[in-house]
Amino acid sequence: MELRQLEYFVAVAEERHFTRAARRALVSQSGLSASIRALERELGTPLFVRSTRHVELTEVGRAVLVDARRALAGAAAARDAAAAVRGLLRGTVVVGTEQCITGVDVPAVLAAFRAEHPGVDVRLRHEGSLALLEQIPASRVDVAFVAVTGPVPEGVRLFPVARSPMVLLCHPEHKAAAGEPTWADLGAHVFVDFPPDWSIRQLGDRAFAQAGQRREVELEVNDVHGLVDLVHHKLGVAIVPESVARKKSAAGLAVRPLPGGVAIDWEVAVAIGAGERAGPAALELCRIARAL
Numbered sequence: 534m535e536l537r538q539l540e541y542f543v544a545v546a547e548e549r550h551f552t553r554a555a556r557r558a559l560v561s562q563s564g565l566s567a568s569i570r571a572l573e574r575e576l577g578t579p580l581f582v583r584s585t586r587h588v589e590l591t592e593v594g595r596a597v598l599v600d601a602r603r604a605l606a607g608a609a610a611a612r613d614a615a616a617a618v619r620g621l622l623r624g625t626v627v628v629g630t631e632q633c634i635t636g637v638d639v640p641a642v643l644a645a646f647r648a649e650h651p652g653v654d655v656r657l658r659h660e661g662s663l664a665l666l667e668q669i670p671a672s673r674v675d676v677a678f679v680a681v682t683g684p685v686p687e688g689v690r691l692f693p694v695a696r697s698p699m700v701l702l703c704h705p706e707h708k709a710a711a712g713e714p715t716w717a718d719l720g721a722h723v724f725v726d727f728p729p730d731w732s733i734r735q736l737g738d739r740a741f742a743q744a745g746q747r748r749e750v751e752l753e754v755n756d757v758h759g760l761v762d763l764v765h766h767k768l769g770v771a772i773v774p775e776s777v778a779r780k781k782s783a784a785g786l787a788v789r790p791l792p793g794g795v796a797i798d799w800e801v802a803v804a805i806g807a808g809e810r811a812g813p814a815a816l817e818l819c820r821i822a823r824a825l
Contacts, residue, residue, distance in 0.1 A: 628655060
């Protein structure tokens, strides 16, 4: 059994498609398929249920996937450790971040890391914070910039890098900008927010729940600029981190503290694997993020 066979197997398992997996692994589809068949012969059992449109893991395949990822992560860690002893950083570091995360300048961190360690390939992916935290113990993500909204999975270590209060963002002519609205008052307004699995949305929902009130999010977006544009046009109000309210695009909008009795903070952290799960490149990228 070779590491390359395991790499191809993991690619097919994650892509659920041989053509996409071959493209990802930079190998011909025939070569990838032959490697998978050889691995199945060696193990004495099919790893995939194949169809014309996609493939699914068999029960054995699901069990093998866990150890395959662990083996690949261990091999990568060994290569990185050997390079570190020689005073070098090499290999690949997979970085995850929640889209439009505020409080940390992820591009600046990556640029500083690449300038210091040009021998390390950086792979970037956007996903929700909860999904990224779950992928770190499985060695699918090495470093993640996440919003902390709940318990942290076992095998993950957090390093806080930013914290700011959640505030109400609205047009200065909107009713919510006048006086001191209650949670019940806010619940009657149209809200602009992100999808339910985004951290900012979860914190806004939590604030209303703690106040014993309900709200409806009628305008759902997937980027900060879209949210700010809708608020500028008086189409709704939003609960956002104060760092969002300080963006240039939000200039001219009214920023109000949340009604009394509820305190919700936006917390951003760098997440890496606990203990030996974190490789040299992950530790170095974490150091740079905390220093900037």
